[in-house]
Amino acid sequence: MRKTKLRKSKWLVNTVLAIICLVWFIPTLGLLISSFRPAADILQTGWWNIFPHREWMTVEDIQLPKDTDLRQPIQVNGKTFTDQQLRAGVDLDGERLIWENRRARLVNIQEKKWSVITRFTLQNYKTVLGGKSYPITMPDGSVKTERGSGMGRSFWNTVAVSVPATVIPILIASFAAYAFAWLRFPGRRTFFVVIVALLVVPLQVALIPILRDYTSLGLNGTYFGIWLAHAAFGLPLVTYFMYNSISQLPRDLFESAFMDGATNFTIFSRLILPLSVPALASISIFQFLWVWNDYLVSLIFLGSQPEVQVMSMKIANLVGSRGNDWHLLTAAAFVSMITPLAVFFALQKYFVRGLLGGSVKG
Amino acid sequence: MEMQTSKSRGTRLWLISILVPVVNIAIHWLIFLFLRDSSLPPVMNAVVAVLWGALGIYSIYYSFNWAVEQYPDRWKRRILPYVFIGPAVILLGWLLVLPTLRTLYLSFFNADSTQFVGLANFAAVFTDRLLLTALRNNLLWVVFGTIACVGLGLLIAILADRSSFEKLAKGIIFMPMAISFVAAGVIWKFIYYYQPEQQQIGLLNAIVVAFGGEPQAWISMVQPWNNLFLIAILIWMQTGFAMVILSAAIKGVPESMLEAARVDGANEVTIFFKIMIPSISGTLLSVTTTIVVFTLKIFDVVMIMTGGQYDTEVVATQFYRQLFMYQNAGYGSTLAIVLLIAVIPVILVNLRQFRREGGF
Numbered sequence: 195m196r197k198t199k200l201r202k203s204k205w206l207v208n209t210v211l212a213i214i215c216l217v218w219f220i221p222t223l224g225l226l227i228s229s230f231r232p233a234a235d236i237l238q239t240g241w242w243n244i245f246p247h248r249e250w251m252t253v254e255d256i257q258l259p260k261d262t263d264l265r266q267p268i269q270v271n272g273k274t275f276t277d278q279q280l281r282a283g284v285d286l287d288g289e290r291l292i293w294e295n296r297r298a299r300l301v302n303i304q305e306k307k308w309s310v311i312t313r314f315t316l317q318n319y320k321t322v323l324g325g326k327s328y329p330i331t332m333p334d335g336s337v338k339t340e341r342g343s344g345m346g347r348s349f350w351n352t353v354a355v356s357v358p359a360t361v362i363p364i365l366i367a368s369f370a371a372y373a374f375a376w377l378r379f380p381g382r383r384t385f386f387v388v389i390v391a392l393l394v395v396p397l398q399v400a401l402i403p404i405l406r407d408y409t410s411l412g413l414n415g416t417y418f419g420i421w422l423a424h425a426a427f428g429l430p431l432v433t434y435f436m437y438n439s440i441s442q443l444p445r446d447l448f449e450s451a452f453m454d455g456a457t458n459f460t461i462f463s464r465l466i467l468p469l470s471v472p473a474l475a476s477i478s479i480f481q482f483l484w485v486w487n488d489y490l491v492s493l494i495f496l497g498s499q500p501e502v503q504v505m506s507m508k509i510a511n512l513v514g515s516r517g518n519d520w521h522l523l524t525a526a527a528f529v530s531m532i533t534p535l536a537v538f539f540a541l542q543k544y545f546v547r548g549l550l551g552g553s554v555k556g
Numbered sequence: 557m558e559m560q561t562s563k564s565r566g567t568r569l570w571l572i573s574i575l576v577p578v579v580n581i582a583i584h585w586l587i588f589l590f591l592r593d594s595s596l597p598p599v600m601n602a603v604v605a606v607l608w609g610a611l612g613i614y615s616i617y618y619s620f621n622w623a624v625e626q627y628p629d630r631w632k633r634r635i636l637p638y639v640f641i642g643p644a645v646i647l648l649g650w651l652l653v654l655p656t657l658r659t660l661y662l663s664f665f666n667a668d669s670t671q672f673v674g675l676a677n678f679a680a681v682f683t684d685r686l687l688l689t690a691l692r693n694n695l696l697w698v699v700f701g702t703i704a705c706v707g708l709g710l711l712i713a714i715l716a717d718r719s720s721f722e723k724l725a726k727g728i729i730f731m732p733m734a735i736s737f738v739a740a741g742v743i744w745k746f747i748y749y750y751q752p753e754q755q756q757i758g759l760l761n762a763i764v765v766a767f768g769g770e771p772q773a774w775i776s777m778v779q780p781w782n783n784l785f786l787i788a789i790l791i792w793m794q795t796g797f798a799m800v801i802l803s804a805a806i807k808g809v810p811e812s813m814l815e816a817a818r819v820d821g822a823n824e825v826t827i828f829f830k831i832m833i834p835s836i837s838g839t840l841l842s843v844t845t846t847i848v849v850f851t852l853k854i855f856d857v858v859m860i861m862t863g864g865q866y867d868t869e870v871v872a873t874q875f876y877r878q879l880f881m882y883q884n885a886g887y888g889s890t891l892a893i894v895l896l897i898a899v900i901p902v903i904l905v906n907l908r909q910f911r912r913e914g915g916f
Binding site: 204207211212215218221222228237239353358366370377379394396397402416421422425427457458487493513520526527530535537 | 598599602605610617618625643645647652653654655656658659660662716719721729733734736739743744746747755757759762792797800801849860872875888889896899902907910
């Protein structure tokens with residue numbers, strides 16, 4: 195009896211969970227599908243129409259006499275209807291009568307049939323990535339020329355910002371974490387307490403003074419400036435995380451290396467870094483995703499220079515200026531998502547470990 | 557003779573101690589200027605930037621370490637730790653600690669930081685209508701966002717633990733965490749999209765119409781509920797985080813304890829509240845604090861979805877607006893300090909826990 199009850203509850207658990215997963219997955223699916231649909235299609239039909247669905251399809255046209263008076267009841271196939279009815283469409287046992295062209299007095303007889311939209315295109319991605327002009331067909335059939343959004347350039351800008359903004363703080367933090375864990379020096383405790391205190395400080399409190407310093411030093415709108423900013427904002431968490439990892443390495447390791455006359459620098463480069471690869475991977479993924487996805491920091495420190503704009507800024511600008519051009523927005527958003535999703539799926543194990551290790555960040 | 561060698565060694569040390577920093581600064585300054593003014597194609601630019609960023613930082617440590625190695629042993633041991641923590645301390649001091657103090661200082665000054673105004677900015681934050689709306693909305697975000705993320709995260713963690721497709725389910729729920737709030741903003745803007753008098757291509761309105769309802773402009777018209785539609789995006793993105801951590805905690809509850817309760821005739825609900833919740837309460841608390849801290853600073857979503865219009869302003873967007881549109885560094889700093897004050901309890905808890913662990 196217990197078994198059947200268990201099986202029943204398992205069935206329930208699976209169903210509820212499947213529904214939740216579906217709800218979670220559909221938003222991304224809608225974006226992905228829409229990004230491959232032609233501009234005209236996106237604005238006319240929902241993206242879910244690419245799945246098989248029942249739809250009214252015209253099976254026959256009826257040409258009414260040109261002089262039919264629309265204010266009088268209208269005769270179609272021996273039955274009478276009002277103009278109002280024909281505009282909305284009238285159901286007649288499985289068939290529907292509806293105007294195709296009211297002025298030409300053309301009526302459609304439609305039946306519900308299975309249908310599926312299979313028009314897909316790569317044009318959206320070409321337009322979004324490139325910087326040239328492209329012809330686009332609009333829903334009403336007209337053709338307009340559209341300037342490319344130059345996301346290709348911002349993609350490389352994002353790479354140029356994200357990779358160093360990950361490597362720099364992680365190397366700096368690892369050196370510091372090594373010193374905190376295995377060297378004894380005056381001020382060690384004080385410095386570390388400050389780092390712990392800084393873990394959750396909101397970065398907004400630092401932005402105004404940094405912006406002023408950067409303006410006077412000419413660092414605004416430069417890669418170097420934003421690397422330093424990202425490095426500083428990431429440092430407390432990364433140092434804390436690396437300290438926890440490095441301080442747990444066995445002591446004998448260092449002692450035998452010291453006996454052999456190794457310097458601290460050699461021990462760090464040859465011993466500590468290789469041994470900390472899993473921890474380094476976890477925290478790197480974290481910092482990388484954080485920088486790649488960041489909007490606020492780049493908006494403030496790169497905002498003045500259009501040629502170094504990163505993707506999040508580009509998309510935000512597109513949302514502001516072309517808010518209804520869903521063919522561009524969906525493709526642009528997906529371009530920005532590819533890298534983090536690839537990193538996430540390839541290195542999920544390390545990502546989860548990083549989350550469990552330390553998750554607060556200012 | 558001995559005097560002379562020690563003297564020449566002294567000069568050499570001085571020379572090294574001055575030359576190494578100077579050469580480092582000069583080289584990196586030149587690369588910086590080259591990169592700033594270069595007109596390389598984007599890909600090349602990225603390659604140069606990545607190489608410089610990654611190798612440059614290592615070469616700085618390498619050269620400084622080499623300089624320190626030239627010192628006598630006694631000095632070496634004293635100086636080396638500061639070479640190792642130096643860059644971290646300088647960066648944190650210059651870009652985090654000092655700015656915080658300077659922001660606090662600025663918050664007592666007027667819009668262009670020329671006149672001392674005492675607590676007037678703080679008074680304004682709690683009376684000005686726009687700023688009050690921002691505070692109210694932030695409270696909505698923190699309360700609803702956190703409760704929903706933690707609650708749903710816990711529910712999904714428990715369901716996944718007992719389901720037959722745990723890995724897949726977790727991956728799906730977790731995936732939105734990897735993407736940016738900007739991209740998520742586009743995704744959800746499309747879902748909430750409203751076309752007057754036309755076929756609805758936004759999923760939410762299409763569902764509403766299919767059930768015979770009237771389509772709505774969700775994020776602009778239905779105030780103050782539009783805030784909840786924005787909060788839904790946060791929930792979509794952050795539930796995965798709560799789920800992963802709580803799931804690990806749940807798996808840590810010893811099976812024997814649960815089995816013993818089952819033998820005693822306790823039903824699943826009792827087990828959940830009497831055994832599960834108490835044994836994961838520590839994790840529950842830390843997940844909640846993390847999400848609260850995160851939600852306090854929410855910025856990107858609001859900026860993308862509404863830009864703060866339609867009464868959806870939060871503290872961080874108002875901070876940005878005050879700073880860049882109204883050029884009011886006084887209000888801007890004050891709002892940042894309000895955020896800081898809100899996280900002070902968390903800082904204290906972190907410090908206390910650090911002291912209790914007593915690793916130092």
